[in-house]
Amino acid sequence: MDEIDWDNLPKSTTPVGLNVRVIGFDNMEAATQLGQAVAEAVALFGSFIDLTTLDGITVGFDYDDALASVDQGIAGLPPLDRTNTDELTGVAKACRVVRDGVVKTHLVFGAEQLVPLIAGDALTPADREFSVGLMAHECGHVEVNAMNEQFVPDARLGATIAEYDRAIMFPAAVVFWDEYAVCRLSAPFARGQNTLHADSMAAVTPGARGRSDAHIRAHRLHQNHLRTLGETATELVTPLKTVSYLLGGMDADGAGWEDFAAVRRIIDAAGYGELVDDLHRALRRMWDTRDQWNEDDDILAPVVEIIRETLASGGVSLFKEPDGSWHAHFLFPG
Incomplete structure (x- = not known):
């Protein structure tokens, strides 16, 4: 993997004025800090990943409530829910939504997974690395979702497959x-x-x-x-x-x-x-x-x-x- 030239980054594709909602926090100062940290990280990711179709980000301590709070923008879609199996419990999701007739992606994160971004010395560098990697992974889905919507008809939101x-x-x-x-x-x-x-x-x-x-x-x-x-x-x-x-x-x-x-x-x-x-x-x-x-x-x-x-x-x-x-x-x- 090539090393990143931090002094000559490409222009970020992250939408200007991206809405980052942080919900379910009793400590509003911490909520504000986390929202700012998430926004800054995603602005950086936008120099490497095409985030043009990123609709917004919701971070919540109650992950299920955070998912339920997302307006999908189209009637008839099943409600958003987490992966929940014996092997895997979801903590982040890239949700396709419709805004003004355009399919975009809204990211939802469980707050506990992102708190290391603002925890200082209370947590380890490995914890923060996990948080950054998790956000970057979900941001990658923004670009791939857009590619699928444009070029893979059977993968488009709401598509039905006959055979x-x-x-x-x-x-x-x-x-x-x-x-x-x-x-x-x-x-x-x-x-x-x-x-x-x-x-x-x-x-x-x-x-x-x-x-x-x-x-x-x-x-x-x-x-x-x-x-x-x-x-x-x-x-x-x-x-x-x-x-x-x-x-x-x-x-x-x-x-x-x-x-x-x-x-x-x-x-x-x-x-x-x-x-x-x-x-x-x-x-x-x-x-x-x-x-x-x-x-x-x-x-x-x-x-x-x-x-x-x-x-x-x-x-x-x-x-x-x-x-x-x-x-x-x-x-x-x-």
Whole structure:
């Protein structure tokens, strides 16, 4: 990664007069300080990331209330909520909103994650580095969301996908691309991201196929095709979703698998080596050609096909009947 020339920064793309709301604070002085710190950081990020379509930022101690307070600008969208699973609890979100007919991105952060910006010696440099990296990552989604809105019709806000198999696989393909691109964009301010994502990859990959096989075995008992499709697809593609973050950071840093040899051994042992390499080539090609994108091209088609291959490698396939109906088939593991 090239070092930043702090004396000759490009002009910031951060909108002038950006609205930063800090809510839920009893200490108004601290709220003001945090808002100023966030605004200053985002103004800096705008020299490296295209933040032209950034709508505003909300920071709240009650993250759920902060999400609920965001006006999405269009009726019929599901309410904003956090990621909340056994593995991950959301603390920041890039929310697409509509303003005067234009899709923009509004960022929401849990205040606890950003307080290190104003905590002085009470917290460590690593805490502040995490806060800066988190903000930069979400700012990266502003640029990528704008690219998708312009050039990827099926990824646009409110888009519907007619074909059942594409509707299943395309959203995952968008996530793979988004996180790869965002990790490349935010890398100058997220120095520790590769270690974090390598650890995540090592945690989710080894048992993925075994967990998928267990869901297929359970299918013989409940015979719920939609349930089994959801369960197996989630398990099988999670390693590819997780590695997308790492691949983006690796490419930003000019790193290779020799720098993450232990993770690579885990990937190969779990039967994901060729799929990860195919995904890496597809994502890197998208990045390298992004200034040539055309909305008439199916830009994410190679990534969708890799997801299809991943499901097939785990015994999961989708078939369209002559009457237009779709069926899922699960190959019982031996």
